[in-house]
Amino acid sequence: MSSRNADVRAALEFHAATRYWRGGDGIVMGTPPDLENGIWEEDRSLEPYPFKVYETLEPIAIPREFPPSAVPALAAVSASGRDGTGAPDLAFLARIGRLSNGLLDRTVTVRGTTITYRTAGGTGARYHLELYFVCADLPGLGAGVYHYAAHDHSLRRVRSGDDRSALGMDSPVVLAVTSTFWRNAWRYKARAYRHAFWDAGTSLSQALAVAASAGVPAELVLGFADDEVNAVLGIDGVREATVALCALGQGGAPAPDVAALPPLDLPVRPVSPREVTFPAIPAMHLASSLDTAADVDAWRSRSVDPARPAPSGPLTTLDPLPDDALPPEPVEEVILRRRSTRRYDTSVELGFRDFSTLLDRSSRAYAADVRPPVDCYLIVNAVEGLTPGIYLHHPARGAVELLRAGDFRADAARIAVGQEYCADAHVNAYWLADLGPLLAAYGNRGYRAAQLTSALQAGKLHLGTHALGLGAVGSTSADDEVVEFFSPHAAGKTYLFVTVFGVKRPRTASPRP
Incomplete structure (x- = not known):
């Protein structure tokens, strides 16, 4: 691993400089007091x-x-x-x-x-x-x-x-x-x-x-x-x-x-x-680059212990669809009709089996030279048989852990910089990572890998929703508010990506009160 890739201050400083916050007139970016318009x-x-x-x-x-x-x-x-x-x-x-x-x-x-x-x-x-x-x-x-x-x-x-x-x-x-x-x-x-x-x-x-x-x-x-x-x-x-x-x-x-x-x-x-150059982009890209085949081999040989603390909250075992019960529609058709869904039916619950299938299928292992560990936190607003609240998905256990019960619809919109569809959606899925051990193992390039891995899993989930006749959309959030909201469990972690999903609202339905 090259010396510049190993100096992880670059990744930490870049992330701090590109944090989102809710400002008076919209989104601002940076770390107080150094804030700028995000757009x-x-x-x-x-x-x-x-x-x-x-x-x-x-x-x-x-x-x-x-x-x-x-x-x-x-x-x-x-x-x-x-x-x-x-x-x-x-x-x-x-x-x-x-x-x-x-x-x-x-x-x-x-x-x-x-x-x-x-x-x-x-x-x-x-x-x-x-x-x-x-x-x-x-x-x-x-x-x-x-x-x-x-x-x-x-x-x-x-x-x-x-x-x-x-x-x-x-x-x-x-x-x-x-x-x-x-x-x-x-x-x-x-x-x-x-x-x-x-x-x-x-x-x-x-x-x-x-x-x-x-x-x-x-x-x-x-x-x-x-x-x-x-x-x-x-x-x-x-x-x-x-x-x-x-x-x-x-x-x-x-x-x-x-x-x-x-x-x-x-x-x-x-x-x-x-073209306008924003210097943080080429600086971060250079700091996370690998130079030689030897650097690549050394980088791929590293790993992060994926072990998680034993769950302390109530566990609910998931019940995904078996292979022989999956909807037959092929992925080609699903991709071509994929949409970003921002209208959700708040009068119904998302079926527990659909919820289980999406988490199970989107988190399965896939072939890759490196798969950095990321955690999927969930704001469950309306899922059949689940107490509304905050959950953590445990893929290896095939279960979700209840971290805190409650109605968090308003919080879902708040941490998503005021986007109300996050309150309406049946589930908000947030991917976070502990950057400390990840950067220690993979250097600045671990930051690239974590961002891409979280979005890859979210993309799989998004495709899965359409295969089940549901809807989803990738969103954005105020970085530090996300971590604070999921703490104390998420204390010290870093927000990466969010997707919300659920039952689409019929176009003839009345809007949510």
């Missing part, structure tokens, strides 16, 4: 174009229609990623691109700008992720480095030849997820660096499920030599940088040795007339 958007003429477009590369046509798989969505969401003998081909890459960063047939107009929704995560619909495939020879596609162009659902070949060994990987395909930070920072300033991993986690939850539905083994990779990976993709690692990799498929010919790769100078459509 930028100061120059609307600089609003970023939401796509990366290579101006001189010809598009490669890829399939647009996909036959539905036979795997139920909830089975795909909870798959380990290690099973299956499927081999990637061109149609598989098209499926991954479309269903984890493709366009949907839904738009919204915000202050005169029309935004097309995507299957990808996009905090505030400020889409900033790009997908690349580094692959060997595949049926229908020669070896090379390809960019998935979301704006026209095609591939662009960035490099020819098999460059997988430059990534230190042998899988037939390596999916690389990058963020162009400014496209999100235009609205969210330096906090966009958190969002890079939140949105990548959401996108990867779908990519992993799509791979499982196709029977293609998949493994998430968070440890890699940043400069080497960025060089293969032809990106600068500063304004656009790789945030995660995913190995797809197994077997086949090993990756050949690669000579030094020439730099790329491919014209790209400008994102904005000019």
